[in-house]
Amino acid sequence: MTFISYNCKSLKRSMDCVRSLSLQADVIALQETWLLPHEITELGKINKNFGYFGKSAIDTTKGVLRGRPYGGVALLWDNSKFNSVSLISCNNDRIIAIKICSSDRCMLVCCVYMPVDSSDNLLDYVNCLSEIAAIVENSNVESVVVLGDLNSHPGEPFFNEMTSFCSDQGWLCADVEMLGIDSGTYTYVSEAHGSRRWLDHCLVSEAAWKSITSAKVLYDVYWSDHFPLEIQCDIATVRLKLDSPCAPLNKVVWGDRDQIQIEAYNKSCNEMLKQIEFPQELSQCCDNLCDNVSLEHRAIIDNLYNSIVNCLTKAASYSHKHSNCQLKRKGKGERCVIGWNKHVREAHWDARQKFLNWVWYGKPRQGHIYELMIASRKTF
Template sequence: MTYLKQLLKKLDLCCLQEHWLFKPEQHLLHDIDTNMIVRAKSIDDENPELSMIARRGYGGVAILWKKEMDDKISVMVDGSNRIQVIQMETDNTPLCLINVYMPSDNKDMDNEYKDTLAQMTEIITKYRNTHDILLCGYLNGSIHRPKTSHDPLLKKFLAENSLELNQEYPEKQTFFHHNGKSSGQIDYFFSASKDLTQYEQNLDMEAENTSDHVPVIATIKRKLIRKSNKPKSVIVRTKWGKCNLQKYQLTISDGVEKILQASNKNIEEDITSIEKVMHNACNEAIPVV
């Protein structure tokens, strides 16, 4: 915590991944710097019993920003406990900042990795036409290596969503395994606008830093402005309790049948198509309230 406290003195906003705190422990983040607003997600947000079963928390994301910026930032409801989204009002287009902690490169986590990428694709699609998009975090995949199953998945996701790495981003390690034998670059800033960030740097590992990762810092080239007082529509969580189950099942059944008929035996393409069918079924069968 000491290292993070010192780091926050140099930052206006900080995105954290893998804070390992249960929801009842999130106050520890608030205690680090009382000049910071904290918004966090934990693994037990939707399952409080986890904090009573597990010995310690795991995963989790958080975003901290200076109090004087609070009237320029809105917290959005998108994503699971691995994803956190905020909207920043700027003198240009509003900025959608996505903070993510991706699943590990354990082979058993491939499906969860794909699911998290699908969630982010949905978020990017939702905001792309009205916002600048900035994705940052612990991606658990690299654009500079081909050796894990996550690397090609990440590259495909970036290409499909037109997200790029700033040319100034150094090809420098950001992760150092505790065994001292492996390292890699798996922490990034990606954006759809080449002029969105500048002065990106990966700090060196320091003795006070007890994490396996080093901080990655960037300057966002936008001037923040106050949030509009105009009322805004709020997008709420999916109301599964109001789902027309018959319509939902029928929409999925019809969609899957069409996929099977048109399939080229490409598993990744078929999975993507099935995900779209499921999203469509949700839109068709669950009323928007």
């Protein structure tokens, strides 16, 4: 199976190029399509055998487009190669994801267009990585391939962020691993200065890494200032999909709850928690002078703890079924971000406010406002 990632810098201009790439690829990840929202259907004109999913980054509600168009990501796939393809919900304009299944083997494919390497964009960059992690966490798919223009050149800050993220997730940068960081590989050539940079990458989970067979840059494609990155993968080596009903899924989806859900949660908690009997052993032994430090008392405490956690988990899962927002937008301005737990959300909100405050004060390089912004960013 062949994956190709390509920053086409205007799909309209590069239509013929992408069409020729579709003859040798099974999945194509495009960045900087520069398509307006109503032009997404242009993706369907590339190859009639390919399905597509795209997003525009241009906000047409602000009136007539001024200046150069920008952003936009898309995924195209060969319909004949997959049994099923499902779209993954994501609210970030820089990320799209699909789950592709061939026989019983499934992979999650993400296409990303990360912000340019600048300190002002660090928050946005980390936010994108967090959203990718959230998508993966909630997808229940082991084999993950993230393709795109990550704007992360080896040795520069965002590359370090990217490798740190990979390390945290137990992922690998497939192209760097395959080609070697000192190989002189480049995927971008500046038209103004002729400088070369390695901005496009392919991140893979540990499970997907086992299936990667090769990586190369298609240097003979001259339709953009970027070159396509081609990744070969043997999907036959991907572990079979396990759909066991007993699989330990994280059924709790964190996010806002309406009053009905809160009441359902309260009721469930009350009913289940009152069925837990407080262990008699602990009633008679609840001081710090307990001399029974054997495994027996510890096991009792563990059981009590697990019982309580199970009750809360079940109540959270049950009450969420009353939700109207199953990973989709509930309404204007109201959204559920998958995997976005309340701790990260609060930290993000705080960091965002401190950042905007710092910008409002003219981006000072020292002082209280600056220190607050840095501290909140570290916390996030």
